[in-house]
Amino acid sequence: MISKNTIIDNIKTLFYALIIAVIIRSIFLQPFYIPSSSMEPNLLVGDRLFVTKYSYGYSKHSFPFSPNIFNGRILFSQPKVGDVVVFKTPVDNRTDYIKRLIGLPGDEIQFLDGDLYINNNQILKTSIKSGENVFCGNDKINVNFFNEKLPNGKIYKSVYRSDYSFQNSDKFVVPDKHYFFLGDNRDCSKDSRFLSEVGYVHQDNLVGKAQFLFFSSDYRIGSIFKFWKWNKIIRFNRFFKKIN
Numbered sequence: 001m002i003s004k005n006t007i008i009d010n011i012k013t014l015f016y017a018l019i020i021a022v023i024i025r026s027i028f029l030q031p032f033y034i035p036s037s038s039m040e041p042n043l044l045v046g047d048r049l050f051v052t053k054y055s056y057g058y059s060k061h062s063f064p065f066s067p068n069i070f071n072g073r074i075l076f077s078q079p080k081v082g083d084v085v086v087f088k089t090p091v092d093n094r095t096d097y098i099k100r101l102i103g104l105p106g107d108e109i110q111f112l113d114g115d116l117y118i119n120n121n122q123i124l125k126t127s128i129k130s131g132e133n134v135f136c137g138n139d140k141i142n143v144n145f146f147n148e149k150l151p152n153g154k155i156y157k158s159v160y161r162s163d164y165s166f167q168n169s170d171k172f173v174v175p176d177k178h179y180f181f182l183g184d185n186r187d188c189s190k191d192s193r194f195l196s197e198v199g200y201v202h203q204d205n206l207v208g209k210a211q212f213l214f215f216s217s218d219y220r221i222g223s224i225f226k227f228w229k230w231n232k233i234i235r236f237n238r239f240f241k242k243i244n
Contacts, residue, residue, distance in 0.1 A: 026063045027053055030208065032086055032096065037135040038183035038190070039084070039098060041145070041157055042244065044235070045135065048215040049243060051086050051208035055079070059204040061088045073204050078104075082154030084210040084243050085181065087201050097198065098210060099191050100156065103180030109172040109192075114164040116148070116182075124149040125158075134159055136188035143187075156244050161187040169193060177203045213241045 034047040043049070053062050057076035060066045066088070079085060079101055089095045103109045108119050116123040128145040135141075143159040160166075165187045172192065174180045178200035183189025190197050216238035217224050224233055 022064060025053075027058075029053065031214070032098065032210070034098065037137065038185050038188055039100070040134045040185040040188075041159060042084075042184050043098070043210075044216065044218075044238075046217045046219055046235070047213050047238065049210050049213045051210050053208045055209035056085075056203075056206045059206070061093070061205060061207055066093065073206075076203065079179065079206065079209070080154070081152050082150050082156065085179075086207040086210060087179075087181070088205040088207060089198055090201055090205060091197060091199075093205065096207065097181075097191075099181035099183050099189070101179055102150075102182045103172070103174045103192070105174050105176050105178060107174045107180065109174065109180050111166060111169040111193075114160060114167045118151060121151065123151075128157070131162065132159075134185060134188075136185065141188065143185075156184065158184045158186060166193075172200075175200055179203070179206075210243045212243055213238050215239065 029050045030053055032049055032051055034043050034045055034049070037045055054075075055077065056079050057073050059073045060068060060070065063069070081101055081104060083101045084098065085101050086096055086098045089097050102116075103118065108117075110117045112122075115125065126147045126149075128147060130144040132143055132145060133140040134143050142162045144162055146158050146160070147155055148158045149155045172180060180192040181198070181201060182191050182193070192198055192200060216235035217233050218235060221233045222229050224230070226233065
């Protein structure tokens with residue numbers, strides 16, 4: 001028969017473990033799952049990654065359920081253009097999005113003839129390959145692959161539909177203490193271009209910087225519980241891959 005003291009000790013152990021887990025998740029690292037194809041080809045549906053919470057300092061969104069324990073952001077550090085960032089979407093301050101930071105406060109962002117401009121300077125876009133397919137939801141779209149180089153020298157892969165469905169935009173002027181984000185899968189991403197759905201993201205909504213993948217699986221092939229298909233389901237080549 002289990003004694004009362006044993007039960008109490010087990011409860012204490014679970015409580016302490018929970019507290020430690022919350023501290024680690026709030027201050028150091030938090031795992032996230034990629035549910036959409038808006039960041040292809042760099043992040044795939046089924047990728048699991050770690051985000052560092054300390055990279056940009058802390059706000060209420062650094063903690064589970066975003067408690068109103070303080071206002072603003074403490075130990076703030078300015079994110080860099082090109083960072084892949086998890087943030088709470090301004091529409092509900094609850095849903096986690098992951099996108100690439102393109103515009104800092106005061107920057108002007110615009111698309112002209114399918115090209116990205118920051119502060120009236122065209123972003124260098126070097127073709128890698130064309131006529132390839134990537135996912136957009138459960139469908140596949142035909143895209144062209146590019147290397148884009150931001151003004152600070154950051155280089156990353158982006159894809160645009162072969163027919164350039166998003167060619168021109170108004171000029172977006174990023175407000176003070178806000179940021180402008182884009183998905184790398186440019187024609188399959190709800191991001192700061194869509195002001196009523198995402199729009200400009202306040203610095204307090206930043207959750208953390210995406211750093212590296214630790215696991216990846218392709219649910220379209222099957223469940224990871226089908227161990228006899230692991231060679232096809234699990235993307236072993238993506239384990240512990242640094243996020244660019």
